[in-house]
Amino acid sequence: MSIDEVEPVSEIVKRFSTGAMSYGSISAEAHENLAIAMNRLGGKSNTGEGGEDAERFIPLPNGDSRRSAIKQVASGRFGVTSEYLVNADDLQIKMAQGAKPGEGGQLPGHKVYPWVAKTRHSTPGVGLISPPPHHDIYSIEDLAQLIHDLKNANTEARVHVKLVSEVGVGTVAAGVSKAHADVVLISGHDGGTGASPLTSLKHAGAPWELGLAETQQTLLLNNLRDRIVVQVDGQLKTGRDVVIAALLGAEEFGFATAPLVVSGCIMMRVCHLDTCPVGVATQNPELRARFSGKPEFVVNFFEFIAEEVRELLAALGFRTLDEAIGQVEFIDAKQAVEHWKASGLDLSPILYLPELAEGASRRCISTQDHGLDMALDNELIRQAAPALDRRERVEIASPIRNVNRTVGTMLGAELTRRFGGEGLPDDTITIAFEGSAGQSFGAFLPKGITLRLEGDANDYTGKGLSGGRIVVRPSKSATFAAEENIIAGNVVLYGATQGEMFLRGIVGERFCVRNSGATAVVEGVGDHGCEYMTGGRVVVLGPTGRNFGAGMSGGIAFVYDPDNTFLLRVNPEMIDLDRPDADDLEWLRDRVEKHRQETGSVVAESMLANWAEVGSKFAKVMPKDFKRVLEAERKALAEGTDPIDAVMAASRG
Template identity: 60%
Template sequence: MIDNDQLAKIVHMTAPNGDRATRTLRGLYRVDEGSEGLRARIEELCGEVDEAIAEGASFIVLSDRDTTKDLAPIPSLLMLSAVHHHLIRSETRMKVGLVVEAGDVREVHHVALLVGYGASAVNPYLAMETCEDLVRSGVLTGVTPESAVRNVISALGKGVLKIMSKMGISTIASYAGAQAFEAVGLAQGFIDEYFTGTTSKLGGVGLEVIADENRSRHEVAYPADAAVRAHERLQTGGEYQWRRDGSPHLFNPETVFRLQHSTRNRRYDVFREYTSLVDSQAEELATLRGMFALRTGMRRPVPIEEVESVESIVKRFSTGAMSYGSISKEAHETLAIAMNRLGAKSNTGEGGEDLDRLLDPERRSAIKQVASGRFGVTSMYLTHADDIQIKLAQGAKPGEGGQLPPTKVYPWVARTRHATAGVGLISPPPHHDIYSIEDLKQLIFDLKRANPGARIHVKLVSQSGIGAVAAGTAKALADVILVSGHDGGTGASPLNSLKHAGTPWELGLAETQQTLMLNGMRDRVVVQVDGQLKTGRDVVIGALLGAEEFGFATAPLVVEGCVMMRVCHLDTCPVGVATQNPELRKRFTGKPEFVVNFFEFIAQEVREYLAELGYRTLDEIIGRRELLDVDRALQHWKASGLDLTPVLVGPDFSESEARRNSRAQDHELESHFDNELIRRASGPRGRRPGRGRAAGEEHRARRRHDARPPRDPSPRRPGTARGVDRRDADRQRGAVVRCVPAERHPPAPRGRLQRLRRQGALGGQIIVRPSREAGFAAERNVIAGNVIGYGATQGSMFIRGIVGERFLVRNSGATAVVEGVGDHALEYMTGGLALILGATGRNLGAGMSGGTAYVLDLAEAKVNREALASGEIELHELGSADHEIVRDLLEQHVEHTDSAVAAALLVDGDAAFARFTKVLPRDYAAVLRTRQSAVDEGLDPDGDVVWSRILEVTGG
């Protein structure tokens, strides 16, 4: 991103021989010549670029400035990509850098596309000049025109970095020209010529339609009678929020009113008016499914009385993963109560769940999301789940981590999430967790052992290639595969992701269904779909494309009272839905009865469609894509080039081929070694091992779990579980793992032995040391593997020796002592305490937002450099209070592991403490200081006065 001054420097650069090194070319064409004029000008432009390169130009500026009534600008992306691919075909692309000077660039996605299709720099001149005008006219205050421009450039640049990071790309050189995009609705011939290599599964419009739409916009800018219309204001747009004269939205004042009125007064007739409005707008090409018609004449209709009941159909429904914190306690619990009454399922999201709700069958959420393995994910949380959902992708923002801004991390939210009030929470992109199908299989394995009675979900997002991922997920023994659509964004998705990330669920669902059937695995898994489902017709189309279960998120929130203000991230929701502010929450008017009415109405409408189609159950139509017709839709002028074969036709399957789930996955629960560990851990207490199936009824850990502390919390007393030789299990010769009750922490689920592998410390105490016969120096050897303590929420670990990479990643409450760590230690940590008595790998503390670490002889170069440079991580010397903490941990480490390193440090005393560095996230440190000062003043550390101070010091 460059401003006008930077562009001017590039334009006036000279070559060593004194010639001008930069050529500026105008991407304008005669608008009255239509698509032929546009095509001809693109060809001319490519020729001018070739000529400039031959004359020695090092930079080409592609500009759309100087438009007139007769000359319209070529869309900047089309202009750039056409030149970029022309130069690739001419084998001269590496000779020049392409700079784009464009007035149609105003969003992060626009910049990302230009860079992704070859731009070396982008100058969004009109966006910057607009900001300058807003400041000078008084619309924007508190900034100068120059700072406003800098803010625009900074915001767009950060947005592109966010896109790169969620795609796993670390340098702009790798992203530039990578074309990491998929086209929806562009003709294959057009793609091949101007966007060569881009995926476009459905075909669509070509240069003719693009020229027509460009002409329409140009005529608005240059009206025939300019004098008459000169006083008119610019169009309001309405791309993201509904505007009366803006773009159409399926949720608008008319549909929202009817939906809320019908569900609050149990008026099914008004509900049908709502669905009729939504479906009719969808049919105007607002959605891909809106293009489909139902073939109602293929079978004789059946009486509605013979169709599957409402009570049966609603059990297929669930609410979306909206976490506590993103929406209010009242909104979250209302959804859970309603779904429990229906026998359906609500989803916690990744924000955890309060203990009193976990134990309340009326208010608990049946689906517990684990997402990135933190934010309240405890053993009790897992064992009180009917479904456990792994968020491999994030619906409306695929690849992107969730984010809760500091203003919404109130004290009560922080307690539930095992975080710090006033410190923003970031759930990192999923690729930071799952690197392969093998890793996913291991996580499914672990979760199934944590709760054998729960179904394990994997949430995928609709995009090209989802079928292969779904097949691998089924092989990894997932019980449910959720295909999530690109739209939605409940609870404050970034605006850039609402429109530009992922593809419609119709595409992903069709590909998933076909791939699973081709591989003979469709009968092993349940397929679920979600993404702006609003009507019974949406459910029926989802079923015809292969889904058995259906998720709703935005619509139930609207039923509760949401008015689509799009201010979720600001904590200013005026109706108390997406806020934690106690005063705004008082305005919440939703009731479980309203949500119950909504889902029963949806089910009733599904019944009516089934009767009309001639079927008695929803199971009968799953995967019956032959019941969909698109002939009417393809008559639309913008849809005539679409090829819906990938969705509606696909491979041929025999009638005997399974189209839906009919058998359970074989998780081999009975044969797993956990059963023996549970038996051995149960015996010393005098309790009988659990009876019945390992995967059965009341799973043993759940039966023995309670929230009370142990009677004797002393760490001096040996644990009830005997020391276990893990030579075979961990492949680490001579390592002994011992579990004992944890000091100052709630226990592990009673009767269960903690397993030291990946998702580890959920409470209790883990001790790892060499056996006395091992005969090696532990502090110089790796004694445990990667990702130790992942997502730990409580408990403690004492490890005599070095561990692998990503130690304590996402730790939110555990205390750990270790004698050396690999790369990426303490990554995304939000709480807890780490004492590292040895060397660290690189990138320590990346994404760390809470907790404290004491590191011996820390090399500053090993700390995440971006966090250090920005001040997000602070390095301190130890104070007297820190001395006491470190001394106590060293003494415990010696007692539990006979550590020679810890013993030597204790002998050295104050000299040893001088060798330690305290690593503390900036905002966490600010919160600690604020709370301490509040305590000194006699204030409530969680009170309103302290809360307001916390927000001030953390920038909230």
């Protein structure tokens, strides 16, 4: 076929995206360079898991955009706010990473400069840990819930799930499709962050070809292929790689190392040391000044890749990439197998094509039904119109049942879309619910919305809280003692960045996991409270479970400890226990008083009646690194020196 009959380069490049590399792991210059290039092409760049500065959502004077189309949601939830989610074309859930599947990540304190900390809603100079798992995903049903949450947070965006190529990935991909993801990404083992452990780089994961072939075959066998887009990445370098991936079943293609090399990376493998000599993987201003990459270089690279794709499509007789997707019979393995190194290698399992039902498609031709038309939020948005249209105060009353999941999130997204990250004044929209709320009640709730629930809530309440207020108290007709009973489930306030929560009762495990800015008062918590917390303040007026404060690197918690046994239930590796000072006690009393006003708490009332004695029985949980950085800052201000320099010096030990 003549190459003139093949679809143009401008259409092919729309299928390309750059890989997930976070701002923090790479410099602002490198990150924005990729974003500008992909936006010029009509492809997509990926934020990685480090959040994105809101200034990048605004186009530059010359018309270029630094906004990344794909916003990643990883286990650390860094910078994941309502505003971040609303400003996305695609939302990607990172289940694993090709270079180190099953492992978490860590950004050392000496790379957490103030501008990185601002984007991640954390403290400069304090190291950040991404947990190995998502703490709101322990089953495929939990994954379906997070997909639903993100779809509510941005109804226009596609939701991806990123998986690593390994044996059995096809079964997981089928589950992802049934969980209503719009895209599944199969990431090969060759992909790699330069900061991955060497053992993981060498031995973990599998080639993308194996995972992609298994995924395509499993989706076809289960009649699921037509409803989900398949994407692949992991050291794709040439147009030939793209065409082979398409023939094996991929519709979209990710590149990370190659465009980084085009931007100036020289593979020094010092990404974790902040010493990158070409300004790519560093936050050091002097080294960043050496960055020589330009968007034009990346644009040229992808256009040449697309041109090679066109040549190969013409040779195979395809007019478009759509025609080539899943056509495995066009892959000839004879030459490869005849090589002496490959003698005895059987590639037929990779090239197997399942028997297709009549009319079955080898690619995605339909969209997932997310059931958003059934959401309670549609009615809430209608009733909140005066606030959304004219900033008027609105009060709404509504019953709620546990089938009403992710309540308040679509309303919050609509508010953020109209008013940005600043939101509206507190209590502009106040909603009083009565009943039992479903999962993810008030997820990603922005400033200006207050949810008051009389009843109880489920898991993931206040997930990603972005400035809103949530108050949960038992029903007025309840006969039990609130302080002895569960009021909300597990993983409350996961990844919250701002806002307030008052809970009259006990909550489950992992309360405030990865909290980075919200303030919460609760009357008891389960195991692993304040795990991986990086900011915000937590007040616990009752008992705690074991392993409190594990991985906690920022923020402060105050725990009522009348019998001095709390020490036995903390994880002391990263935290110190102190007694609150006078300023702490004043703040603490104010919070307890507010808790009493908001919830009618009997516990708070009895504490306030005897505050002189009760106040001295609180333990103050303070992370060691956080304390060191605050002391360095305080000392610098007293001496009249630059506090930023002092903080970064303290972070280097």
